[in-house]
Amino acid sequence: MTNHKGNFLDLLKANECQIQLDLPATSGNGASPAIQEIEGTTVLAVRYKDGVLIGGDRRATAGNVVMYDRADKLLQIDEHSVLAIAGSPAMAYEMARVLEHSFQYFRRSQLQELSLEGKLRTLSRLIRENLPMTLQGIGGVIPIFAVYDLLNEDENGGKIFFYDALGAHFESTDFATSGSGSVWIRGILFYQNRWGEKPLADMDEQEATVTVLRLLDAAAEYDSATSGYNPKSNIYPTVKTITKDGIQDLSVERLQEIYAESVETTYAR
Amino acid sequence: MLDEPYRWLEAVNNRRDYIEDQLRGGSPVVGLRYEDGLLLVTIGRGQRKIFEVHDRIALSAIGHSADIERLRMMATDTASVQGFQSSVDDVTLHRLTNFVLGPTIKQSFEAIFGSAYIIKMLMAELGVRGEGDGFVALNYDGTLQSNPDREVIGGTHEAETAMQHYLSAADTSESSLTDSLQLALETWVVGWGLGLQQTEADSDEDANEDSELTTDKERLHEVLRDELQAGEIEGAVLETSRRTNSKFRLLTSGEIDAAIADWL
Numbered sequence: 001m002t003n004h005k006g007n008f009l010d011l012l013k014a015n016e017c018q019i020q021l022d023l024p025a026t027s028g029n030g031a032s033p034a035i036q037e038i039e040g041t042t043v044l045a046v047r048y049k050d051g052v053l054i055g056g057d058r059r060a061t062a063g064n065v066v067m068y069d070r071a072d073k074l075l076q077i078d079e080h081s082v083l084a085i086a087g088s089p090a091m092a093y094e095m096a097r098v099l100e101h102s103f104q105y106f107r108r109s110q111l112q113e114l115s116l117e118g119k120l121r122t123l124s125r126l127i128r129e130n131l132p133m134t135l136q137g138i139g140g141v142i143p144i145f146a147v148y149d150l151l152n153e154d155e156n157g158g159k160i161f162f163y164d165a166l167g168a169h170f171e172s173t174d175f176a177t178s179g180s181g182s183v184w185i186r187g188i189l190f191y192q193n194r195w196g197e198k199p200l201a202d203m204d205e206q207e208a209t210v211t212v213l214r215l216l217d218a219a220a221e222y223d224s225a226t227s228g229y230n231p232k233s234n235i236y237p238t239v240k241t242i243t244k245d246g247i248q249d250l251s252v253e254r255l256q257e258i259y260a261e262s263v264e265t266t267y268a269r
Numbered sequence: 270m271l272d273e274p275y276r277w278l279e280a281v282n283n284r285r286d287y288i289e290d291q292l293r294g295g296s297p298v299v300g301l302r303y304e305d306g307l308l309l310v311t312i313g314r315g316q317r318k319i320f321e322v323h324d325r326i327a328l329s330a331i332g333h334s335a336d337i338e339r340l341r342m343m344a345t346d347t348a349s350v351q352g353f354q355s356s357v358d359d360v361t362l363h364r365l366t367n368f369v370l371g372p373t374i375k376q377s378f379e380a381i382f383g384s385a386y387i388i389k390m391l392m393a394e395l396g397v398r399g400e401g402d403g404f405v406a407l408n409y410d411g412t413l414q415s416n417p418d419r420e421v422i423g424g425t426h427e428a429e430t431a432m433q434h435y436l437s438a439a440d441t442s443e444s445s446l447t448d449s450l451q452l453a454l455e456t457w458v459v460g461w462g463l464g465l466q467q468t469e470a471d472s473d474e475d476a477n478e479d480s481e482l483t484t485d486k487e488r489l490h491e492v493l494r495d496e497l498q499a500g501e502i503e504g505a506v507l508e509t510s511r512r513t514n515s516k517f518r519l520l521t522s523g524e525i526d527a528a529i530a531d532w533l
Contacts, residue, residue: 105349
């Protein structure tokens with residue numbers, strides 16, 4: 001029996017278990033793909049007082065067709081990390097699954113938690129292995145990885161990382177956005193953080209949630225692939241907090257309340 | 270000469286004696302139910318003995334540490350690959366013990382020119398929706414024994430019988446963690462103390478105290494106190510109410526201290 005030293009991808013390969021991310025590139029002629037790929041849309045993470053607050057809309061589209069309006073783009077990987085996905089759900093969900101099992105396999109086989117650096121590198125490797133798909137124009141995934149680092153010496157261990165298509169990771173001090181709607185809100189976040197009433201890092205959970213919901217609404221206004229609140233089916237964006245106590249989903253009731261109070265405001269005329 | 274049936278039987282029996290001799294000094298492991306799941310407890314000397322195999326499966330063992338490690342990795346690898354390939358719901362203790370670990374152990378036990386696993390394992394599984402909880406004990410020859418509420422492994426067959434007997438009247442399904450932990454530790458002492466007496470009995474013939482331990486709690490706690498000078502309590506639970514997918518966690522020192530506070 002070979003010892004894989006806690007590396008789950010190597011264990012899978014030794015067992016001849018193919019993961020979706022290993023799919024070979026097909027016709028690489030640079031022409032646009034024959035199938036319309038389903039894509040996910042706007043996710044964002046902000047570093048607030050207690051950690052990281054992360055939000056995502058629910059719409060999945062293929063071209064200009066809305067495929068699904070209840071997609072969950074915030075995937076819990078372990079007790080203190082969340083992967084927020086934008087891009088191809090097929091690849092992204094598989095990536096999240098591999099990641100979750102990798103961290104668990106490391107802990108179970110090596111009897112210690114994988115370090116934060118180790119976790120970031122595992123995700124890097126997955127994104128890099130997915131490069132042929134990304135280059136083809138289908139199957140690209142550009143995620144945000146948000147964690148609470150319990151070993152961090154600062155008071156706030158919330159950390160946000162974003163990736164490029166080649167798998168390089170960057171730490172963002174205040175916020176990160178990804179997906180087609182992100183272009184509309186990145187500038188607003190910068191403005192808000194710099195000249196708003198208070199910087200993101202000083203906001204409490206309520207204030208950060210209001211900000212995130214407003215931004216998702218703004219993205220939905222301009223980006224057809226992003227949905228805000230859908231009143232017909234009563235679907236809200238998903239919001240999670242990552243603090244030292246773990247990951248918490250904001251309940252629909254809570255979102256409903258905040259939405260009605262602070263987001264759904266109309267002009268007087 | 271081993272192609273003669275009698276010789277083969279003799280060789281297997283020699284092997285049995287040899288392995289039992291090696292296992293004799295093993296620190297018992299006690300598996301018990303408590304109100305929020307399943308509990309595994311032992312007293313170790315530095316080496317960790319209770320492990321997480323998968324979301325709902327835990328493993329503990331006595332024996333040679335290299336053998337424990339080999340089988341632990343086999344269980345972990347198999348469970349991890351299966352859980353990923355199909356679903357974590359398809360990883361069950363029954364499949365692991367009956368189709369993977371049991372046959373592996375038996376095969377090397379009977380392959381008398383190779384080395385046998387010197388091991389006894391106690392595994393626990395937390396079922397889904399409150400059904401199918403239980404313990405499985407695997408012997409060094411690949412046979413297994415299961416029980417939904419309690420199971421033990423110890424250095425000798427006699428120690429195991431005494432521990433089973435000590436537990437037989439107890440129903441811990443409504444017990445708090447502290448209560449179950451206390452009962453498990455007492456059971457451990459019963460098994461361990463019997464082993465001690467038997468080693469002493471080899472030199473002097475005065476071994477008829479085993480009933481004393483099971484009736485005299487004071488004496489039992491005294492033995493435990495002595496053992497804690499050198500050893501350390503190790504415990505883990507598969508906890509139903511745990512929020513994450515993985516239900517396994519090691520007991521904290523606070524939880525262990527709460528159980529033994531009155532006895533120290």
